[in-house]
Amino acid sequence: MSRHADSRTGVSPLADDELPKWVGNACARIEAELNHRAPFLGQKISKWMADLSPSGKPGEYFLQPRAFPLLQLPWWAARSLTAEPDQKFLADVIYSTINGYYYIRLLDNLMDDHATMESDILPGTAFFHTEFQRVYQEYFEFSHPFWEIFRSAWFSTNDAVTHEAHLHTVDRAAFEQVTVAKLTAARIPVVAVALRHEMGPRLRNWEEFTLALARFSQMEDDLSDWHNDLKRAKTSYFLTQASHQSDFESIEQWVICGGLQREMENLQRELSSLRQLASGLNSPDVVRYLDGREIILQTQKLKVGQACQVIQDVERIFRSVSSTSDDSAFVQIKRRSIP
């Protein structure tokens, strides 16, 4: 376990392996607040929080290796920007950020038809929004520049969530201005950490990195969700590109015959850009995170290449038979329309 020790005092204020504990504590704090102040709603929200997480433990949902590192970013920033982070503040930032995330997740699930019990707990948005914002009121006075950044980022995220539900196609501009912009609020905890520790001049690098990471993450989401999106007639940048490939009979064919591999190359390029931006952060945590993502991506590229080859070989056999057969002998399954 590596630690970022204070060179003057030898104090190791934030150990690598402490974040899961802090996240677990923040989730428990949400449930405790709800059970105290709104017990009926709280019981339902506790179930929703557990259901979101594959393990059933709310905190583990946020720390999955492929998830956008929403809570890691302020943690990494704190470790990079100061040798002695304000630990109570950082615990509050994590608590706030989880509340902000749940607010958006709840609305997003309702708007893109992922909802299970979200309509039953919609009033819970009042709790999530209040707790998301209230924490910062203890640290930044009304006239502090933080609040303008907070409003700008928070409104931008909510605008993007609304806008996305009305998109029929996602071109490059819409991807940047809507899909990526959905994660604009991820700036808020990072900005808060930098301003709290009076590290404003280094903030720009962290903001640029956060935005680039949001782009990478949304590209990855498009790729892992493409078939679900296709089934539910939901658009994405990846599917919009697929729909422009006139040489292929179907989306599935384009994905298997090169779309998947092409997008993985794009992800590789984004990862290289992230590495360049990371060089200005002075954060071993970020470098380690990107190293991990590189390994995952390289392994996936290799496996996808081999899997596509298998499928293409079978397809070739099918095509050679089909091209010599009477079409009337085929059983036709209705082909899905391209969104």
Place this chain on the structure above:
Amino acid sequence: MNEPGLDFEDLVEKAIDDPEFYKELKKDPAAALSKSGLTAGPSQIEALKNVDYDYLEEVAKSLGYFVT
């Protein structure tokens, strides 16, 4: 005489959309196709028998796709 054939894209769509069909296809391609009323040629069935479905599933899972 030409071998009867099945369109590959149609097969892929059905395999993705119908988890039960996919499970049967994995176990016994000829039986799965026959049960679903799909007509495929001997070379197509042979190709489907040789697919390493577990590997394809492993790749799909590594990308985050849900495989039933």
